[in-house]
Amino acid sequence: MIGIRVVRAFNRVGYEKKRFNTANEDFRDTGIQVNKIMALLFPVMMIVMNFTNIAIVWFGAVRIDQGLMQVGNLMAFLQYAMMILFSLIMLSMGLIMIPRAQASVKRINEVLRMERVINDPENPSEVVSSYGHVEFKDVTFRYAGAEKPVLHHVSFQARPGETTAIIGSTGSGKSTLVKLIPRFYDVEKGTVLVDGVDVKTMTQKALREKIGYVPQKAALFSGTIAENLRFGNRAADEAEMIGALETAQAIDFVMEKEDGMDANIEQAGANLSGGQKQRLSIARALVRKPEIYIFDDSFSALDYKTDAKLRATLKKETNHATIILVAQRVSTVIDADQIIVLNEGEIVGIGTHNELLDDNVIYQEIVSSQRTEEEGA
Incomplete structure (x- = not known):
């Protein structure tokens, strides 16, 4: 840690501990809230996906029994539905990651958007002498x-x-x-x-x-x-x-x-x-x-x-x-x-x-x- 000796020398260990604990508690609370959302969201999405599977197989079986649908069509429909639901699950996970990515992008953009103050001239002068005057x-x-x-x-x-x-x-x-x-x-x-x-x-x-x-x-x-x-x-x-x-x-x-x-x-x-x-x-x-x-x-x-x-x-x-x-x-x-x-x-x-x-x-x-x-x- 940079400055640890200065902190100790000025007897500010207690104060710095409080600052550190406050920052960590904020981080902890935010992390718990995000994980609670994830803990709720993921099972809900899985339940929806499984009940969707059951519904597709149920109604598909009825239509196959009536001769209105072939088994191949049912399997294709089931596969497409799973692809859509998995995409929705990935989207929900992406929504959790977006705020983190936004914070990182903001910092990177601050660097990329910074304009150079000191620039070389378009037609630089040549230094013929080399004395160091x-x-x-x-x-x-x-x-x-x-x-x-x-x-x-x-x-x-x-x-x-x-x-x-x-x-x-x-x-x-x-x-x-x-x-x-x-x-x-x-x-x-x-x-x-x-x-x-x-x-x-x-x-x-x-x-x-x-x-x-x-x-x-x-x-x-x-x-x-x-x-x-x-x-x-x-x-x-x-x-x-x-x-x-x-x-x-x-x-x-x-x-x-x-x-x-x-x-x-x-x-x-x-x-x-x-x-x-x-x-x-x-x-x-x-x-x-x-x-x-x-x-x-x-x-x-x-x-x-x-x-x-x-x-x-x-x-x-x-x-x-x-x-x-x-x-x-x-x-x-x-x-x-x-x-x-x-x-x-x-x-x-x-x-x-x-x-x-x-x-x-x-x-x-x-x-x-x-x-x-x-x-x-």
Whole structure:
């Protein structure tokens, strides 16, 4: 059961039991009612069918005795009557199944009728260069149905060979911003460019082949570790996977497993810790060898020592690519070539750690608050 530990931790077992019992009692009552109808309907239909047989044979025998009907006609009439009655029995059973089928059809139709929001252009642009240069030009974005935009007039560039870090308070739009690059959403105003081409004019396949994305919540699939690492690059050999695991600081716990990279991972990585899942997700992106790396708060479950080692090796292995890094911790972004400070969907500062520490109030507050927390800890 998903969330069982949360239920226990908040002492809500009794409440959840009541909800579960209510749902099950409703299901039980409905099931009993349907079965009562079936229990009554089936015998009634059988009685009707048998009495019909008796009536057909009785009246048929009389007519045969009078010489008005042949035995063959009686048998044919009896067979046709049985076919009709059996069809009526099947119809009655079908009427019981129809409501269940309607519920299933309704759910399926909701999926089938859903229209795609993100579509490829009819005449897509070809990307000649392959550098991974990312540029936001006066981008404004809001979610469907939202009153206010999540991002307001965002403009910046992320260049190959550099690390661009994005930091800000919770709800400032950091994750939303990086999701615009692989075109998980389309911007309301402005333009997102990759290698000088508007992402809206590229095919989604061509765009996403350039990107190695590590989501905020690490997502692994049931199968072996090797299968998960090859998810973005099926042609990856063992040496490439080992190199990615070493860079992601995951080689130790992988090799400690009895089957190594052939060890099984349960659905959603249930048999791994949060830090292990994050490191495998990072290794999966590294195996892809893309031009743009997007790390959406992907180091949050790592301790400071592992975080530092990972960033150091990551910079060496990806010095050719564009790295866009979303983080909550200042220690994670301190060595970035440029740090973008977001506040309520707006860029309030761009610069290095030292530059922002000198003249950016929001960044100073973030640094100060984290230092206070560390001192308190």
